[in-house]
Amino acid sequence: MTDPRSSSGTEPPRAAGLVLSLDAMGGDKGPQVVVEGLGRFLGKQPDARVLLHGPEAVLRPLVAPFGERVRVVHAPDSVAMTDKPSQVMRNGKDTSMWSAIDAVRDGEAQAVVSCGNTGALMALSMLRLRKIPGVNRPAIACLWPSLNPTNFNVMLDVGADIRADAEDLVLYALMGTTYARQGLGVTRPRVGLLNVGTEEHKGRQELKDAHELIEQAAPKGEFEFVGFVEGGDIPSNRVDVIVTDGFTGNVALKTGEGTATLISTLLREAFARGPLSRMAGLLALPSLQQFRKRVDPRRVNGGVFLGLNGTVIKSHGSADATGVAAALGLAHKLGTAGFAGRLAARVASAVALAQDEVLADGGTTSADGAEAPKER
């Protein structure tokens, strides 16, 4: 297997362990909770090191216990949840978010994690890291609890852009496939295109066009195209990667979260009604906890921005320490797998293919490596 890092200029050779960049500010619960999550992550990954961005006076006392593994990078300002992306792009140079992204841009870190404002994070990431050549619309990919052997499906786009044309959807299929390989270890991902029916004549024109293009891309991309899938298939074992536009994907993601919240609320109510139910609830606690752990959204916290020169992970704004640790864990996994480089290579090969260039060395087929890299 070739060194995946060789195909991307943003990831220099790593000395001892991976370096991640973490935006300490912008989360709903403040830097203390972010640092608490950081501590949990460091406990699990003894070789990892982190650059923590934010106001030095606030952060330095918090990170004292971590010694040399955490370096504070001073950034006096922070991006608020209500800030407009355009404002942040103009005036955000001194924010922790800008600084955290620049650490990846400058090759000091292999991935960046932020709990901040999604729109601003995407805008700054596009500004500072730039899109991979050939990508028109970057996407946000999320992991979705499912009945798959890996326990998760990948869905994209879940909100980077409210539109996607057929060409964007094909690139989403390719990028999502790479993510499923590196993030979940699925060798030959099954890709489905989200629609309102599984018949080929259904849906909007761009979906029919994308159906044809993704079908054509499947053999070379080493994935299986299962065709149109419906909302009910998202958490199923029919697909590994669900491709859709950012409007539909965002509504679906939040609807799924809302449904899970409704169900857990009603379940709690059912077990709180009367003394017998409460006793049954106590006895059922271990089963319910196991169940809760399986669908706990904090454990799959982290939307990955795909299509940029560098790995950017958006943690939920309201993430607690468990959520922040999960997002850092995902960043570590993708950083170790040389994800950004593999993704860029995959997109480059697809763009070359679209230009009818036949690559003589067959290098495209191993661009994102069906096997997980050995160091994982």
Next chain:
Amino acid sequence: MTDPRSSSGTEPPRAAGLVLSLDAMGGDKGPQVVVEGLGRFLGKQPDARVLLHGPEAVLRPLVAPFGERVRVVHAPDSVAMTDKPSQVMRNGKDTSMWSAIDAVRDGEAQAVVSCGNTGALMALSMLRLRKIPGVNRPAIACLWPSLNPTNFNVMLDVGADIRADAEDLVLYALMGTTYARQGLGVTRPRVGLLNVGTEEHKGRQELKDAHELIEQAAPKGEFEFVGFVEGGDIPSNRVDVIVTDGFTGNVALKTGEGTATLISTLLREAFARGPLSRMAGLLALPSLQQFRKRVDPRRVNGGVFLGLNGTVIKSHGSADATGVAAALGLAHKLGTAGFAGRLAARVASAVALAQDEVLADGGTTSADGAEAPKER
């Protein structure tokens, strides 16, 4: 309160009890299950009578126990799930679906229920009942389990049309409001427009336009417009009516169903792991059953077609007897409330308003009656 029937030509005065029209064919489980559901419904509504459409030789023995309350209307053919709507419109005259719809068209029944092919049912309903003047795109409304006092929200469109422009969305708001009043008894429904964020500058242009139009329509329509809502709000207590296009609504509906299926599967697995969990599961059974009853999709079976001259209810194709009985119960409720007439009056008043005609008699404000009619 004025007689709502006076505003619609499709509902003649009723002699003794309501008459419903039921398509016996087209469900996945065959006419036996449909008739079983019919039996349960008749047990709950001792005054109701039903016209049952399908092959006489098959149906007559099945309905013998119901005596004169059920009259079989012979229709030799039936619509298959795989039939294309255009084919059914051309060649479907002898189908049970066509016959069942015509009973409403001819004023013999106050509402029609079918478990068959959704596309064909919508196409035939539009062909035979015609759209209400002023409605460009009819919609399908569903009930969604929620944390509301009524236990349900209304969402539309969930799949009649994959597109909706701003004018369609305003009519969806008005029709959904009427449905929430008559179907759920909500006096002053809260209406939300589904989007990917709650800020007014977000989303596609037709959503921004619709936001403005629905806001303008709210005072006259006697509903509260809460603005943009997100997927997570669909099962919440923030809204009673969620307005969206049929593509997004269908994906959201099926995503919600899929999430509920995933959770119940995992919950069952959690309680099946080891003897202690199984015992806890047995003890928790009453609580779990109560919970299951609350979110049981069969109890809210029935998508209502809105925007036609007559009430059409689409039962799930895979509905069992409980589901069929629930769909008939909904048809009975809406038929008793004079729903079709109220809806037509509401749309007519909105169309008149759009033409800047001021209605002198103030009749628009009571078009769909904030109070439930006395005969309910």
